[in-house]
Amino acid sequence: MPKVFLNYRTGDGEQLATIIDQDLRRRFGDEHIFKDHRSIQAGAVFQKALENGVWGSKVLLCVIGPTWLTAADGTGRRKIDNPEDWIHRELVMAFDHGVRVIPVVDERAKSPLPVKELPQRLKRLADLQYQVYHHRDPDTLLNRIAQDVLDFVPELKDLTEPAKQTGESATRNEVHGGGVGGVWRDPSIGTIISGPGNQYNGDVVGGSQFNGPTHAGTGTFNNARTINVREDDGSAEGEGRR
Known part of the structure; x- marks a missing residue:
């Protein structure tokens, strides 16, 4: 069962989510990191797979890009305000099930998140400590995220750490x-x-x-x-x- 769930919006944060996904898989293994289209098998019920992915994880990384707050649907309504929007739904499920939520903010996005601009059920997101991704220094953020994951999922092992000599x-x-x-x-x-x-x-x-x-x-x-x-x-x- 994956321990880390990547929450991101297509058209806003998928590039950063892919960078994080590749780094975490390299460190901890594919089976511990959930990223929708890569992790859901062909023929699986999409909704059920996403719900199980959130409920079974211990850490949810909420990737926030430049248009995360403003992205709109065909009617002009903000997507994040729609309770049926998957980004909205996954975050609510994570909060309800006690999953650790860590916002990862692209440097081009507004940070910290303005609480007045968040829908009611997501306002607590503005109170969470977040990490900022700087495109000129990606390794700093990736190392911090890996350490955050180890802090909350101590049973994982970083496979990139050199073997320690003893005795x-x-x-x-x-x-x-x-x-x-x-x-x-x-x-x-x-x-x-x-x-x-x-x-x-x-x-x-x-x-x-x-x-x-x-x-x-x-x-x-x-x-x-x-x-x-x-x-x-x-x-x-x-x-x-x-």
């Missing part, structure tokens, strides 16, 4: 080359390349600063931050990491 997989060192003389990769400090001898995992070798990969010759492994070499006998003293 050993996030911190393990990768060794290539068979130990000594190979390439050691530590995520916390970068790549260190050792020569024929053992590896020094430090910042300063023999008093010299290395900004790139550290090359070490023969010697012993020392996991110290600083290695001081005494000239008298060539032995090393290390200052441990803090």
